[in-house]
Every structure is written in C-alpha cells, then in structure tokens.
Amino acid sequence: MKGHIRERSPGKWAIVLDVGEPDPKTGKKKRKWHSFTGTKRQAQAECARLIAEITTGRYVEPTKQTVGEFLTEWLAFVKPTVSPKTHERYMEICEKNLGPLIGDVILSKLKTDRIDAAFTKALTEGRRAAGKPYAPRTVHHMRRVLIKALSQAVTWERISRNPAAATTPPKVERTKMLAYDAEQTAELIAEFRETRMFIPTMLAVMCGLRRGEIAALRWDDVELGHTRRQLAVRQSAEQTKDGVRYKTPKSGKARTVALSATMAAELKAHRVRQSEEQLRIGLRPDGDSFVVAQVDGSPLQPRSLTHEWSRLLEKTNLPRIRFHDLRHTHATQMLSAGVHPKVASERLGHSTVGITLDLYSHVMPGMQADAAEQVDAALQAAISASREPK
Structure with a gap:
C-alpha cells in the first residue's frame, strides 16, 4: 500500500492513496483521493493513518453526509426500540442542541477536537439569542446521545471510530436534594x-x-x-x-x-x-x-x-x-429513623440498594454516628461485666 501528498494551494493538500492492482487493460492505478487542510507534516501523518486503516481493513469510504443528516437517519432508526419519551428527548437534543453546533460538519470529517470545541462553546456561549450558556448537565446529555448515535455510525461503517467517545465530559455538580423535616411534613x-x-x-x-x-x-x-x-x-x-x-x-x-x-x-x-x-x-x-x-x-x-x-x-x-x-422526604425520614437501606430501596423501587446509598449518602453520617455509639455502648458493657468479681 502506497500513498503520497500533493499541495494544491498553501495549507491545502491532496492525499492520494494507491489501492489494489493496476487496471489490466489500461495499466492505470486505482487511487483514492482525500482533501486535507493543515501543515505538510500533518498531511503526511494523515496519509500514514489512512494507509494503516486500509491495510488493517478499517478504512471507511468517505461520504458527503453531514452530522445533521445522519442524526435524522439515526433518530428514525432508534424510534421503534426506545420509549416515546426517550425518543422525544433524543430528538430535542439532536435538533435543538447538537444540530446548530455540529450539524453542518461532514460526518466522515468529524473529529474529537471539533466536538470538544462545540461543547466548550455550548458551556460558555450557548446558541440562544440571549447568549445564555447551556448547563453542564445539558451538555452531559448531549455528549451521551452523540456517543450513542456515532456508535451506530461505526456499526454501519460510516466512520471508522467514534470521535465522541474520547471527548472530555463536563463536570456536573450533583443537584442539592431538598426534603421536608417531620414538622414541615406535618x-x-x-x-x-x-x-x-x-x-x-x-x-x-x-x-x-x-x-x-x-x-x-x-x-x-x-x-x-x-x-x-x-x-x-x-x-x-x-x-x-x-x-x-x-x-x-x-x-x-x-x-x-x-x-x-x-x-x-x-x-x-x-x-x-x-x-x-x-x-x-x-x-x-x-x-x-x-x-x-x-x-x-x-x-x-x-x-x-x-x-x-x-x-x-x-x-x-x-x-x-x-x-x-x-x-426524597420519605426516603430521608425512613433512613433517619433507622430503616435498613435495603428495605428503603425496595420501598422506593430502586433497582439496587447502591442507588439508595448513593442518593441519600447525606443521611448516612448521622446513622454512622448512632451505630458507632451503639457498638461502643455494647463493648463498654461487655468490658464492665468482665471486670466484675465472679
């Protein structure tokens, strides 16, 4: 497998790849052409990468399909397999959030740095008329949906790898959980x-x-x-x-x-x-x-x-x-009253007790203090009993 680069204009390159054997009738070599923008060294590196993909069988023929067009196709594909509410959320994220940011990018040219830049813009500028930035949690959901969609693009062999998987996730602070105490509940x-x-x-x-x-x-x-x-x-x-x-x-x-x-x-x-x-x-x-x-x-x-x-x-x-x-009020009051987390988890309908422990960890310090005092009291009673004359 061979390949070379040609400079078309300053910073613009053509990557020419020789694929397969020459045509037996004409003797012409079968070639694939790729456009590239960057330095000569970067173009050489891209040429080497494409040669490696062809050699290992991971090469994907580039198309003119945009990210926006692919997301529309993917939404239609997943609709029968998810709940209507989930599909509505996917559609909202794809059309209102991802589309304006990267929808016009050619799918085969979408890179991790382009996605990271789009997420940074969403976090700092947003896309709305008021210029209000998106919340980190919203960008987190955008990233998850994009990873899921592009995973399907890899399966369909539209792209060779998922560029969204390597993006940096935004830091999402956990929303403060609010609950009433017993007096407020009454x-x-x-x-x-x-x-x-x-x-x-x-x-x-x-x-x-x-x-x-x-x-x-x-x-x-x-x-x-x-x-x-x-x-x-x-x-x-x-x-x-x-x-x-x-x-x-x-x-x-x-x-x-x-x-x-x-x-x-x-x-x-x-x-x-x-x-x-x-x-x-x-x-x-x-x-x-x-x-x-x-x-x-x-x-x-x-x-x-x-x-x-x-x-x-x-x-x-x-x-x-x-x-x-x-x-949350019910869960907090249960755990504060000493109800075992496993029982609370079953009552709340959590799939695992780990979810309960994670969500209501703020209640646990007081419970641990009570447990420590109870263990200490039992131990001290045992020590006192051992010292009494027999």
Whole structure:
C-alpha cells in the first residue's frame, strides 16, 4: 500500500492513496483521493493513518453526509426500540442542541477536537439569542446521545471510530436534594388536607411513590384489609407529546409498598368521598378506577399534578420544593429513623440498594454516628461485666 501528498494551494493538500492492482487493460492505478487542510507534516501523518486503516481493513469510504443528516437517519432508526419519551428527548437534543453546533460538519470529517470545541462553546456561549450558556448537565446529555448515535455510525461503517467517545465530559455538580423535616411534613399535610392534592401528596410523602406511579395507580392495586394493608405499583404514567401512556415502573418491575395505619385510613376515606362524588354524576366506580382522578373519573396527567402542586404550595409558608422531592422526604425520614437501606430501596423501587446509598449518602453520617455509639455502648458493657468479681 502506497500513498503520497500533493499541495494544491498553501495549507491545502491532496492525499492520494494507491489501492489494489493496476487496471489490466489500461495499466492505470486505482487511487483514492482525500482533501486535507493543515501543515505538510500533518498531511503526511494523515496519509500514514489512512494507509494503516486500509491495510488493517478499517478504512471507511468517505461520504458527503453531514452530522445533521445522519442524526435524522439515526433518530428514525432508534424510534421503534426506545420509549416515546426517550425518543422525544433524543430528538430535542439532536435538533435543538447538537444540530446548530455540529450539524453542518461532514460526518466522515468529524473529529474529537471539533466536538470538544462545540461543547466548550455550548458551556460558555450557548446558541440562544440571549447568549445564555447551556448547563453542564445539558451538555452531559448531549455528549451521551452523540456517543450513542456515532456508535451506530461505526456499526454501519460510516466512520471508522467514534470521535465522541474520547471527548472530555463536563463536570456536573450533583443537584442539592431538598426534603421536608417531620414538622414541615406535618404542616404540609394540614395545609393540603382539604384539597384534591391531598391524596397524591400523601402517596408521595408517606409511600415514596413517583409522580407517574401516583397517576397510574388503580383501586385494584390497593389492599385495605385488617390483616394486609399495601398497594402494588404495577404501572407508571408517562407524559409525551401525543398524550399519556402507561408503562412498567422505572425499575422495570412491579413492587409492593406497605401502608401505615394512617395512610390506609386516609385511602379508605378518600375512596368513600370519590365514590359518592362519581355516583352523583352517574358513574359507578370499580377496581379499574384510578385512585387519583378528575371529578368525572378520568385520570390526571402527570404534569397536571406538578402544576397543581406548585400552585397550592405558593399559598403556604413552606419552602418551595418539587413534587418529586416529597419522595426524597420519605426516603430521608425512613433512613433517619433507622430503616435498613435495603428495605428503603425496595420501598422506593430502586433497582439496587447502591442507588439508595448513593442518593441519600447525606443521611448516612448521622446513622454512622448512632451505630458507632451503639457498638461502643455494647463493648463498654461487655468490658464492665468482665471486670466484675465472679
């Protein structure tokens, strides 16, 4: 395999590669031409790299397809294999974030330094009219999606390697987790008791349910007997542009959440009120009815819970937190009360206990101090007992 470079103009080079045997009829050599911009030494290095790729079978024929065109093709390819919500997020990142930054770059010419420069621009300048920089977390998501998309480009042999895999990820600071303490939780319950957000709030703060799980909960999932008080989380409502769809919970499997006597009593009272309300308009609720519903029995959209939560919270003196932070409140209070992390993990629906320990590590120092004191007390008692005359 041979190759050489030719200077076309200052800083502009043609890389000529001899491939295969000469044509037996004409004697002409089969050649591949590549354009290159840079110094002579850089052009020579690029020529050597291309020769090595051809020799090892990793050479990919360059095309004129742009990154933007490829991302459009990739979005259509992955649509059947991901959830509608995930596809919406991929599309938003590709069209609104990645497209304006690198969409016009020829795919075969996309290099790691070009991507790093685009991410730096996003972090420092942004692309919006106001010039507001993107948050590091947004750029982190952009990088993950680009790596995934370009991995498919490698599989399809559009490029020989994934240039996004070697990019430098932005430093993402963990969002401070907010939660109410016991006194604030009691105040919250009192403030919301006479509103339609009372039961959704109780399910979040007393059971740790996610917003989508609350919106998907049906009465068939709830047991309020004397011997067994529990609910089963079997579905989660996902908000998409096309409406609400019901899917398996985030962990991918159903879970059972035990109910306290207080929570069971509130659900019993809620069911009576809801039945009376629906019977007045001619509806006969059954086990398939939603626990949290509109007056006419139709399910609530997940975003409606968020909007109503924010609206009602503004009327109180409580700190402003997200509805999802009520789940954090439940987790924090469980761990602070000494509940084993494994039990808390199962109750919250985490796929592993490691997720629970990582998310709520801020609660652990106090628990470790209590554990140290308990071990010390037991040891001191044993030492004292050994010193007593027998």
